[in-house]
Amino acid sequence: MSATQPVAESLYAAHQKVYAREVSGRFARLRTLSVLVLLGLFYGLPWLRWNGRQAVLFDLPARKFFIFGLTLFPQDFYLLTWLLIMAALSLFFFTALAGRLWCGYACPQTVWTEVFVWLERLTEGNRSQQIKLDKAPWSMRKISRKAAKQFLWVGFALFTGMTFVGFFSPIEGLAGKIAGGALSFWEGFWVIFYATATYGNAGFLREQVCKYMCPYARFQSAMFDRNTLIISYDGARGEPRGSRGRGVDARSTGLGDCVDCTLCVQACPTGIDIRKGLQYECIACAACIDACDSVMDKVGYPRGLVRYATQAEMEGLPKHLVRPRVVVYASILGVLLSGFVYAVTHRMPFDLDVLRDRNTLYRELDDGRIENVFTVRIINKDQRAHDFRLTAANLANAVVDSDSPTQHVNAEDVKTVVVRVRIPPGQERGGHSFTLAAQPVDQPKLIVTSRARFFAEP
Amino acid sequence: MADNEAPFPATWSRLSEGVSVALWTSFLAACLETAAVFACFDPMTLGFDDYFSPSLLALRPMIYAMGFFVFWLFTFIGTALTAFMLTSGPHATPRSADRRPTSS
Numbered sequence A: 001m002s003a004t005q006p007v008a009e010s011l012y013a014a015h016q017k018v019y020a021r022e023v024s025g026r027f028a029r030l031r032t033l034s035v036l037v038l039l040g041l042f043y044g045l046p047w048l049r050w051n052g053r054q055a056v057l058f059d060l061p062a063r064k065f066f067i068f069g070l071t072l073f074p075q076d077f078y079l080l081t082w083l084l085i086m087a088a089l090s091l092f093f094f095t096a097l098a099g100r101l102w103c104g105y106a107c108p109q110t111v112w113t114e115v116f117v118w119l120e121r122l123t124e125g126n127r128s129q130q131i132k133l134d135k136a137p138w139s140m141r142k143i144s145r146k147a148a149k150q151f152l153w154v155g156f157a158l159f160t161g162m163t164f165v166g167f168f169s170p171i172e173g174l175a176g177k178i179a180g181g182a183l184s185f186w187e188g189f190w191v192i193f194y195a196t197a198t199y200g201n202a203g204f205l206r207e208q209v210c211k212y213m214c215p216y217a218r219f220q221s222a223m224f225d226r227n228t229l230i231i232s233y234d235g236a237r238g239e240p241r242g243s244r245g246r247g248v249d250a251r252s253t254g255l256g257d258c259v260d261c262t263l264c265v266q267a268c269p270t271g272i273d274i275r276k277g278l279q280y281e282c283i284a285c286a287a288c289i290d291a292c293d294s295v296m297d298k299v300g301y302p303r304g305l306v307r308y309a310t311q312a313e314m315e316g317l318p319k320h321l322v323r324p325r326v327v328v329y330a331s332i333l334g335v336l337l338s339g340f341v342y343a344v345t346h347r348m349p350f351d352l353d354v355l356r357d358r359n360t361l362y363r364e365l366d367d368g369r370i371e372n373v374f375t376v377r378i379i380n381k382d383q384r385a386h387d388f389r390l391t392a393a394n395l396a397n398a399v400v401d402s403d404s405p406t407q408h409v410n411a412e413d414v415k416t417v418v419v420r421v422r423i424p425p426g427q428e429r430g431g432h433s434f435t436l437a438a439q440p441v442d443q444p445k446l447i448v449t450s451r452a453r454f455f456a457e458p
Numbered sequence B: 001m002a003d004n005e006a007p008f009p010a011t012w013s014r015l016s017e018g019v020s021v022a023l024w025t026s027f028l029a030a031c032l033e034t035a036a037v038f039a040c041f042d043p044m045t046l047g048f049d050d051y052f053s054p055s056l057l058a059l060r061p062m063i064y065a066m067g068f069f070v071f072w073l074f075t076f077i078g079t080a081l082t083a084f085m086l087t088s089g090p091h092a093t094p095r096s097a098d099r100r101p102t103s104s
Helices: A026-047 A074-098 A101-106 A108-124 A127-135 A140-166 A171-180 A185-205 A207-213 A215-223 A263-267 A287-299 A324-345 B014-040 B059-088
Strands: A056-059 A064-067 A070-072 A230-233 A306-309 A350-356 A370-380 A386-393 A399-401 A406-409 A413-423 A431-440 A448-455
Touching (some): A026 A101, A026 A108, A026 A171, A026 A287, A070 A074, A074 A215, A074 B014, A101 A215, A108 A127, A108 A140, A108 A185, A140 A171, A171 A185, A263 A287, A287 A306, A350 A431, A350 A448, A370 A386, A406 A413, A413 A431, B014 B059
Antiparallel strands (some): A056 A064, A064 A070, A230 A306, A370 A413, A386 A431
């Protein structure tokens, strides 16, 4: 071992980069596929059109979220909460089943890091070329390689930042604004903010985010049990490890199947040795499985010295993937998902908000009638316009008056109307609860209501 | 050491780990806070328009952004203090420096 290797006690040493070896194999292909699908969705979705508008747009200034045929208003916030609960439960389910699948294949941290590593290989070459380049003195070749990498990284990060902002501000206009230098301050700010975060996390920090900053990495062990599929090194089969000559029968020399080529260590993006057992740094990317399988193929041993296996399996017990914990998680998830689909598809297309006028409690008109003023917001979540008639219930003889007999509310829009509710003189005293209703003229059955208080003289 | 051998990654200092963890966890909390608060309250009804010129077209995006950073700042104070208290109190343990490298 060389003297340049840092000692473990160097607590405050600057971070040293992990040079992960490129691997190919089943899991590498799966990871590439996952990167393509997820990033394809991220970069592609904002460009899709739907009914003449951007298909997926979180319009914060207008307080409306458009997701294809669905328009969400702040009143639908509970759906987002519901979605987050489902996401958390899915994490429990998949972790109990097969460990950190999320980290290895789907986490944005992993996915964007894959792209940055790929761009790095494109400009600086493979693992040993990168190490050599970093050790070499500065030269024109080194400068040009490093500059090319930074150019690609920064460009990709900025494109990512623009796409992110494109989910909130129409992306087609955004591209034009960037070209014309007409970006608003906050648009520009968030493009730079997200680009910096992407560059920092995927280009610079990488596995350190998982090791030091990710909460999931810390509490994942609570979701594991002895029947969770984890990436494991089959110590019983591999040990004692050691290199061997070609054609030598390892059994006769007392060696196990591990040829100690250290490819699994070189392939690891977090720089750990899977042969020491499961460690919290492992993001379950399965690069070591691919690396080891390729060596096993070469030396003619069966694959799977490093593989997805349960702890029970490694101890010679039977595999139990379907177990109460997994079934319970799956059933709760199923119930929540059905409820969510029902809530989204059977959502009331209209909503009504009523606010009392804060300045005057009540007013007596010249003819003695009592008037209360309300600000009413009619929310039309439907994809077409509707006319609404406003009425009052549970308040005898009440007359609802506003600027017009019916209120026209455009598709996916909110209309704020000032409404005056009047009752004959002397009918009520003090406060009285009643119901304001908005009834669509074309669909009278879909009436929406809201409770309010009517005040008269005490 | 052969040319193609990489050094082992070293560990972070306690300070950079504490600050990064506090920044990241408070960021997550601030995202949730921003979403929840602005879903319930429209910043335009909170009276901000009294303080800012109404000609400011981008008032909502500005309040969303400022709100996010204010939430992040306050949650960061909480998480950073938590990290500091836990790593400096009687239960603080010396960092385990022995995780690696242990191989030859």
